[in-house]
Amino acid sequence: MEKITKDRLDEVLKNPPPENGRYIRVGMSSCGVAAGAAEVFALLRSEVEKRKLAVPVVPCGCSGGCHSEPLVEVCVDGLPSVTYGKVNAEIAMRIIEEHVRDKRLVQDYIVDAPMKRAVAL
Amino acid sequence: MTTTVVLIRDTDSGGADRTRDVHDLFTQKVRDAGLQNEVQVVRAADLGIYNKGMVAKILPQGIVYAGIADADVDDIVTTTLAQKMPVSRLVYCGANEQVRIVMRNCGIVNPECIEDYIARKGYQGIKRALYDLTPEKAIEELKTSGLRGRGGAGYPTWLKWSLARNAFGDRKFVICNGDEGDPGAYMDRSVLEGDPHSVIEGMMIAAYCIGATKGFLYIRAEYPLAIKRVQKALDDAYGTGLLGKDILGTSFCLDLEVRLGAGAFVCGEETALIASVEGKRGTPRPRPPYPSDVGLFGKPTVINNVETFANVSYILLNGAKTFASIGTDKSKGTKVFALTGKIRNSGLVEIPMGTPLRVIIEDIGGGVASGKKILAVQTGGPSGGVIPEQHFDTPVSYEHLLELGSFMGSGGMIVMDEDDCLVDIAKFYLGFCVDESCGKCAPCRIGGFQMLKVLEKITDGKGMPEDLDTLKRIAQAMRKASLCALGQGAPNPIISTMKYFAEEYRQHIVDRKCRAGKCTRLMRFEILDTSCKRCKLCVVNCPVHCIAGDREKGYRIDQEKCIKCGRCFEVCKFEAVARS
Ligand SMILES: Cc1cc2nc3c(=O)[nH]c(=O)nc-3n(C[C@H](O)[C@H](O)[C@H](O)COP(=O)(O)O)c2cc1C
Numbered sequence: 114m115e116k117i118t119k120d121r122l123d124e125v126l127k128n129p130p131p132e133n134g135r136y137i138r139v140g141m142s143s144c145g146v147a148a149g150a151a152e153v154f155a156l157l158r159s160e161v162e163k164r165k166l167a168v169p170v171v172p173c174g175c176s177g178g179c180h181s182e183p184l185v186e187v188c189v190d191g192l193p194s195v196t197y198g199k200v201n202a203e204i205a206m207r208i209i210e211e212h213v214r215d216k217r218l219v220q221d222y223i224v225d226a227p228m229k230r231a232v233a234l
Numbered sequence: 235m236t237t238t239v240v241l242i243r244d245t246d247s248g249g250a251d252r253t254r255d256v257h258d259l260f261t262q263k264v265r266d267a268g269l270q271n272e273v274q275v276v277r278a279a280d281l282g283i284y285n286k287g288m289v290a291k292i293l294p295q296g297i298v299y300a301g302i303a304d305a306d307v308d309d310i311v312t313t314t315l316a317q318k319m320p321v322s323r324l325v326y327c328g329a330n331e332q333v334r335i336v337m338r339n340c341g342i343v344n345p346e347c348i349e350d351y352i353a354r355k356g357y358q359g360i361k362r363a364l365y366d367l368t369p370e371k372a373i374e375e376l377k378t379s380g381l382r383g384r385g386g387a388g389y390p391t392w393l394k395w396s397l398a399r400n401a402f403g404d405r406k407f408v409i410c411n412g413d414e415g416d417p418g419a420y421m422d423r424s425v426l427e428g429d430p431h432s433v434i435e436g437m438m439i440a441a442y443c444i445g446a447t448k449g450f451l452y453i454r455a456e457y458p459l460a461i462k463r464v465q466k467a468l469d470d471a472y473g474t475g476l477l478g479k480d481i482l483g484t485s486f487c488l489d490l491e492v493r494l495g496a497g498a499f500v501c502g503e504e505t506a507l508i509a510s511v512e513g514k515r516g517t518p519r520p521r522p523p524y525p526s527d528v529g530l531f532g533k534p535t536v537i538n539n540v541e542t543f544a545n546v547s548y549i550l551l552n553g554a555k556t557f558a559s560i561g562t563d564k565s566k567g568t569k570v571f572a573l574t575g576k577i578r579n580s581g582l583v584e585i586p587m588g589t590p591l592r593v594i595i596e597d598i599g600g601g602v603a604s605g606k607k608i609l610a611v612q613t614g615g616p617s618g619g620v621i622p623e624q625h626f627d628t629p630v631s632y633e634h635l636l637e638l639g640s641f642m643g644s645g646g647m648i649v650m651d652e653d654d655c656l657v658d659i660a661k662f663y664l665g666f667c668v669d670e671s672c673g674k675c676a677p678c679r680i681g682g683f684q685m686l687k688v689l690e691k692i693t694d695g696k697g698m699p700e701d702l703d704t705l706k707r708i709a710q711a712m713r714k715a716s717l718c719a720l721g722q723g724a725p726n727p728i729i730s731t732m733k734y735f736a737e738e739y740r741q742h743i744v745d746r747k748c749r750a751g752k753c754t755r756l757m758r759f760e761i762l763d764t765s766c767k768r769c770k771l772c773v774v775n776c777p778v779h780c781i782a783g784d785r786e787k788g789y790r791i792d793q794e795k796c797i798k799c800g801r802c803f804e805v806c807k808f809e810a811v812a813r814s
């Protein structure tokens with residue numbers, strides 16, 4: 114592993130790395146996993162690979178909306194980022210085909226997760 | 235160009251859901267205005283806003299309109315979507331803003347990727363401490379921030395560190411308390427799973443401040459995913475040179491290690507936890523001496539909660555003043571609560587100290603899922619208390635909760651509605667403490683058991699008015715004479731329910747009734763002869779065969795033999811079994 118030095122940390126402060134503009138994040142804490150996030154994550158990953166879509170599928174922790182897990186946040190070019198709640202295999206497929214491929218948001222599953230409302234300081 | 239998205243949701247719970255109608259209307263108007271290529275109208279499942287009529291949220295701007303009538307749709311389309319101007323009369327500014335300090339990265343970073351944390355200005359706090367601040371200055375910074383411990387009692391963090399710094403010892407230790415055993419609490423698990431590096435960085439800062447070279451993260455064994463992620467985070471921190479020797483090119487050295495919790499609730503108590511890390515039986519010992527003087531292996535030790543450490547790294551990064559600008563006079567910053575029970579949105583919320591309970595429960599939590607009346611909320615876990623609905627405008631802070639006879643605790647918040655029996659709840663918490671008592675001291679071991687016996691008597695319908703005095707007397711003794719906070723706090727749920735819900739106790743004792751129907755021994759089942767169709771279903775289902783009779787005379791329950799299991803009530807298809 115590359116060492117993290119003081120210079121490296123200074124550089125991050127001076128030139129913050131750009132926020133990655135494209136991602137599919139899956140809440141993979143205990144609450145998410147208990148609700149089936151691991152299967153959703155695996156499915157999204159394999160579909161993205163199979164279709165050679167240029168969007169990384171990454172795990173993240175719980176943003177607090179445990180009642181709507183599995184939560185999947187999608188940020189792709191040309192659309193504002195939104196979060197889908199209670200995602201299962203079927204909705205995950207629709208996210209890939211409708212949202213990521215056709216650039217049309219999926220109806221009826223978007224939750225405005227607390228994270229989105231939070232004033233992150 | 236980013237497409238504009240309009241999220242639509244009918245937030246009224248009563249009546250028909252009109253989301254679909256308004257969505258269709260919106261879509262039509264957008265098409266009429268020729269905006270269909272720039273605007274998408276989408277039905278949302280939940281916008282985190284409740285009972286505010288039809289709500290539209292416009293992304294990416296984040297404008298929220300509430301109470302939208304069909305006639306307003308035109309205006310929103312022509313003014314906001316076409317001309318990018320707000321429709322001020324519809325703008326909604328919710329009171330339900332959370333503030334994310336502890337959970338600043340939760341749900342954003344990949345917890346298994348140290349680079350993600352670095353990109354979010356991770357490890358800048360320890361860098362600043364090492365290069366720009368002496369340990370004294372860093373402790374001073376914490377003092378200015380006003381941070382108090384998040385593990386329960388709210389002891390000022392800077393003071394604890396300052397005592398440990400000034401204590402004499404050839405070695406010193408830092409410990410992170412991740413034993414989290416309160417029923418209904420899981421904030422610490424979430425932080426450890428979602429952003430482990432923020433806790434590790436907080437521990438590094440503590441170690442630097444007090445002069446420790448070794449530390450432990452004590453995590454309960456029931457949290458395998460948290461343990462795995464913390465271990466990965468530690469491995470990466472070692473791999474990148476952030477732990478071990480000569481950290482960030484200075485002479486600062488620190489080793490951190492995970493220790494698994496032994497599974498007992500009392501092991502979360504700091505002196506018991508220390509004993510457990512030493513490989514001894516996890517029982518509390520009298521304090522003083524406090525761990526800051528005589529801690530792990532007899533050496534000065536700082537022990538803080540997970541959330542406390544996550545705050546520390548934030549404070550060193552963003553400065554004490556930023557932190558102290560949030561919260562109340564004596565309670566600074568935010569608090570994470572795990573909202574559970576009869577609430578629509580169970581989950582974690584992080585709110586600035588001073589936020590009224592009502593905002594947490596009704597605006598953020600969305601109120602009671604069933605639409606029933608909220609009775610109370612329990613905070614502070616087994617040492618906490620119950621706060622009735624009439625006090626929901628109280629701001630959340632260490633002082634205010636204490637005034638109400640409850641307690642901040644680690645952050646469990648359990649909402650109760652009409653279906654809950656407060657005497658039964660009190661019995662549940664006391665039962666928990668009796669089970670978890672380590673038995674070392676008599677007031678807790680014997681007092682807890684005696685109180686539980688009295689409560690059982692009351693819920694069995696054998697209570698006497700004088701039992702309430704007995705409860706109060708034992709509670710006094712336990713509070714005064716127990717060795718640790720488990721025994722001292724165990725009577726709190728009983729005392730607070732007796733204070734706020736005296737009428738419920740009276741009903742149980744005098745009327746021999748349980749309003750919520752939770753105390754089964756107080757229930758009475760009877761067959762209503764006029765409604766009974768003589769189908770015999772209850773007779774064959776009664777596990778103790780106490781329903782007798784025949785088709786002519788009808789059926790009767792032998793009240794002496796009935797065990798109040800409720801089977802007859804459930805199986806009867808003609809509502810001929812009455813429960814009271
Ligand atoms: C029975 C009992 C259980 C406790 N459990 C925890 C716990 O799970 N996590 C925790 O941080 N503190 C717990 N505490 C409080 C700790 O003793 C200690 O006060 C705390 O870890 C100090 O950290 P803080 O100053 O950051 O709050 C418990 C206390 C008692 C009496």
Ligand code: SF4
Nearest residue numbers: 673674675678718721
């Ligand atoms: S108060 Fe209870 S848990 Fe604490 S030391 Fe005494 S017996 Fe053990």
Ligand code: SF4
Nearest residue numbers: 766767769770772806
């Ligand atoms: S199940 Fe109901 S209707 Fe049938 S015998 Fe029992 S009380 Fe009467």
Ligand code: SF4
Nearest residue numbers: 776796797799800802
């Ligand atoms: S409550 Fe249970 S025990 Fe009593 S009569 Fe009904 S079925 Fe029998």
